[in-house]
Amino acid sequence: MTDKLITKVTTLYERFDPALIGALDQIYDTDVVFEDPLHRVEGLVALRRYFSGMVHGLQECGFTFNHILEQRGHADEPDQAVLLWTMHYRHPKLKGGQRLSLEGSSHLQFRERVVYHRDYFDAGAMLYEHIPVLGYVIGKLKARLG
Template sequence: MNGFLDHFASRFVHIDRDNLSLLDELYHEDILFTDPLHRIRGLSALHRYFRAMYDRVEDLHFDFQGQDLVREGEGYLRWCMSYRHPRLAGGRPVSVEGCSHLRWEHKVHWHRDYFDAGALLYEHVPVLGGAIGWLKRRLA
């Protein structure tokens, strides 16, 4: 177990639309945040990203499932994210597993998320989701 990763995960799960100030505690002013759909530079841009995300989804939460320390100042957190969106999956909960690769000194200055963007979003869009499901079955 790593103290920094434990602290990060325990604080991150409390972020929501009403306490985005927790981002300031966790991230460096010049954070570079990347995931399969976004590339964000700077803490103020990260605030805007999270604010927009919380405006679009409901019941967003993370369940951290493990961690791996690469070396001091670098590690991975494994997680399952769940959310609901009124226009995706008929408003039912959607869950996707992923991991976050973090680099830090006193705060995280580099954060890269890895997850299946199809499982997160595309498979739950009407019509497109059906096409992706058909394609997956054909390839299996």
């Protein structure tokens, strides 16, 4: 069961586009909790709404999964997995629409479907550093501190 669900997750996220929104119920529980550095949403309906907003305006987005670590749950505990990934994306308002990459990871807890999903990534590296004026300021701060 675990391998089959993880395969569904990775296959759906290989192309993060509007088609993913309609397939979320194949991998997520109705009461899923999803967190990332920008938001926390509870429930499949809220997750659909959040992802719909994220894909809007994207010219391209997809994930390459570099490593997957799995752990079977004990007794009443759910199974877990950590997925290490690279996201490739393009948005017209970020760095002139250039293709960008971001490293991150996802922690999943699941039974028949995913009940908890938390993404870890640097939100500054994803967004703020690629906005013209803000990116310049962040670059100067990094240079000064680094």
